[in-house]
Amino acid sequence: xxxxxxxxxxxxxxxxxxRAALGVLAAVSLVAAALPDAGPLGVGDRLYPHLGNPxxxxxxxxxxxxxxxxxxxxxxxxxxxxARATARLDRINLDFSHGTVRSVEVNGRPARHLARGEDLxxxxxxxxxxxxxxxxxxxxxxxxRPGKTGQGREGGWLRTKDGLAMANQVDAAHRVFPGNDHPxxxxxxxxxxxxxxxxxxxxxxxxxxxxxxxxxxxxxDGHAPAARGGRDVGQRPAPAAATTWVYRSAHPMATExxxxxxxxxxxxxxxxxHGLPVRDxxxxxxxxxxxxWLAETPGQLAWMEGKVGRYPFETYGVLLxxxxxxxxxxxxxxxxxxxxxxxxxQYPRWYIEAVMVHELAHQWFGNSVTPRTWSDVxxxxxxxxxxxxxxxxxxxxxxxxxxxxxxxxxxxxMRAEGGPPGSPKAPAPGNKTGIFRPVMYDGSALVLxxxxxxxxxxxxxRLERTWVTRHRDGVAGTAxxxxxxxxVSGQDLTAFFRSWLYDAKTPPMPGxxxxxxxxxxxxxxxxxxxxxxxxxxxxGRTRS
Numbered sequence: 056x057x058x059x060x061x062x063x064x065x066x067x068x069x070x071x072x073x074r075a076a077l078g079v080l081a082a083v084s085l086v087a088a089a090l091p092d093a094g095p096l097g098v099g100d101r102l103y104p105h106l107g108n109p110x111x112x113x114x115x116x117x118x119x120x121x122x123x124x125x126x127x128x129x130x131x132x133x134x135x136x137x138a139r140a141t142a143r144l145d146r147i148n149l150d151f152s153h154g155t156v157r158s159v160e161v162n163g164r165p166a167r168h169l170a171r172g173e174d175l176x177x178x179x180x181x182x183x184x185x186x187x188x189x190x191x192x193x194x195x196x197x198x199x200r201p202g203k204t205g206q207g208r209e210g211g212w213l214r215t216k217d218g219l220a221m222a223n224q225v226d227a228a229h230r231v232f233p234g235n236d237h238p239x240x241x242x243x244x245x246x247x248x249x250x251x252x253x254x255x256x257x258x259x260x261x262x263x264x265x266x267x268x269x270x271x272x273x274x275x276d277g278h279a280p281a282a283r284g285g286r287d288v289g290q291r292p293a294p295a296a297a298t299t300w301v302y303r304s305a306h307p308m309a310t311e312x313x314x315x316x317x318x319x320x321x322x323x324x325x326x327x328x329h330g331l332p333v334r335d336x337x338x339x340x341x342x343x344x345x346x347x348w349l350a351e352t353p354g355q356l357a358w359m360e361g362k363v364g365r366y367p368f369e370t371y372g373v374l375l376x377x378x379x380x381x382x383x384x385x386x387x388x389x390x391x392x393x394x395x396x397x398x399x400x401q402y403p404r405w406y407i408e409a410v411m412v413h414e415l416a417h418q419w420f421g422n423s424v425t426p427r428t429w430s431d432v433x434x435x436x437x438x439x440x441x442x443x444x445x446x447x448x449x450x451x452x453x454x455x456x457x458x459x460x461x462x463x464x465x466x467x468x469m470r471a472e473g474g475p476p477g478s479p480k481a482p483a484p485g486n487k488t489g490i491f492r493p494v495m496y497d498g499s500a501l502v503l504x505x506x507x508x509x510x511x512x513x514x515x516x517r518l519e520r521t522w523v524t525r526h527r528d529g530v531a532g533t534a535x536x537x538x539x540x541x542x543v544s545g546q547d548l549t550a551f552f553r554s555w556l557y558d559a560k561t562p563p564m565p566g567x568x569x570x571x572x573x574x575x576x577x578x579x580x581x582x583x584x585x586x587x588x589x590x591x592x593x594x595g596r597t598r599s
Contacts, residue, residue, distance in 0.1 A: 095172040096148045098237050102429040102481050102490055105173065106226050107237025108148040111189060113138045118232050119247040120197060122317050124254070126214045129154065129196035134232045136191040144183040147191065150229035150236035151175040153211060154196040162190055175233050193233045210488070213391075216377035217338065218254060218318030220391060222384055225429065225488050228310035238425045239530050241307035246315055252296040255320040257336045259313060259387050260304035261369055268297035304387070305369040306528050309425050314386035316374050327353045327371065328360055334372040338394060345375060348397045348407070355412050358446065359419070364520050367423035367527055373411070383410060385417030385439070405451035413443035419523045427532035429490065433476040433556070434536055436491075437499035438519075444500065459504050460570055462497035466561040467573040469494040476502055477533055477556030501564075502555045508565035509551055510544035518543045 098107035117135040132154070147161065152173035159168045161179040168177045175193070183189065199212035199219055211230030213222045221231060229236040246258040249268045321339040323346070324332065333356070335349045352373065356366055368388050375394040384391040392414070396407060421435035448455035462469075473492030474480035476499040482489030507515040518540050526535065537552045554562040561572035 093176045095174040110142040110144045111138045111140050113235050113242040115243040117245045122250040124251040126219050129198040132197045134193045138189040140183045140187045147177040149175040149233040151233035153198050153230035157194040160192040220316045220376045221314050224311045236310045238309040244304045246302045249299045256300035258302035258315045260302050264301040268299050308387045312387040314389050328357045332370045336374045385414045387422045390414035409443045409447040412446040413439045416442040424526040425530050427530050431532040433499040436495045437503050440496045440500040441503045463570050469498040475557050514544040
């Protein structure tokens, strides 16, 4: 998840498909009279029960955004969703909660819609049969402003000093665009963003086009209201001197790691391993002083490839935002960082480099191989923390064994506060990102350390490479990892993983009988992190 310095078959099972087949709830009086009351649904995630929606599989998003130059005003938007029904649907639920919906079409025909909680509930003209292709078009606004109270809004659009960026983890993508906001439903993305001339737009994947805007409003791709000869009520046209930028992902992506950056940015390009294009996005005025940090990325990519194999995507880079977040985030192909992490001289160099590797490691663990449910997120954070600490050990002589032993000494307390790694406690009401407690980072990395002690370095390295190769571009969960570990090692690890992932107390560390999991010296209260309550870092930082 965000590192402050901080994400196969879809997860929903047959029971959830049957729920959808009974009638995925929806709107409007004449049709609704024969149906259950419309309401929010969910794919049954233990930690976020209303997140995601059953009954369909999204294949692709095409998202058009028009930015006026003011990050305190809603953006005009059109979201096209290409999907396939996996069950009989009378209604289609989408996750969307922070914008105004003007109209919805399903397979070219207008559809009724209403909002319930954080769901947009759509009633198509007729029942959708299982296996039917779906093309859903939602014309809406995307609002970067906090709610009226300013409370309870976590993530989505991040307002920066010079524009916007996205920070969608855990469940905030639906504050930006409508969709199926759960990591089990990955899809391809195209972003078409119109912004005033002089601003730079960068998004996940590679840029396909950049051209002067043809209309005042949304890009003229045939689905914008202006392209039909008029404007919807309330549409705010983009300035006449505007540019449209088009980006497309070459690999499927979870909603929580989508990224669009709009600002007065410089895009710094260089080559990575085997010709991989590396592009960093930084405030234009600070390009020169940030260059020493940007130059580290190709070497870090080569180091990670030496550990786990080829980088899984078409490009990589870092996005340095002028905003105070308290976290960093592994958005796919373009990791988000606070610029001040690199400019305040508040942190030692080894620490900043390790944080960069943490987010880079997530490109393999969390982005390419995505957790099936949010209870599986320890797989993301354990691996990102593992390679973060290994990098510091190899490059800065920061002993990994000593750091691991310190974490082990407080591991019982971490489990008491956050639950065991494989079954984290649910977030507190009003704090949806609250699963990112210390146990998700150091506590989960302990599982990998113990596993390596148990099966040996050679088997552990084979497991790591096999895991990211077998599940590349897919969705996988804890059961997949534990089964693969047993096969690769030739050992039955059922009891090992049961205790390390689910016990309330930390098991003995293999090879270290002198290590104690309960540190009895009284501890000062943990400093509240600036944003997401993940692993405690210098100055209270967390990371995904």
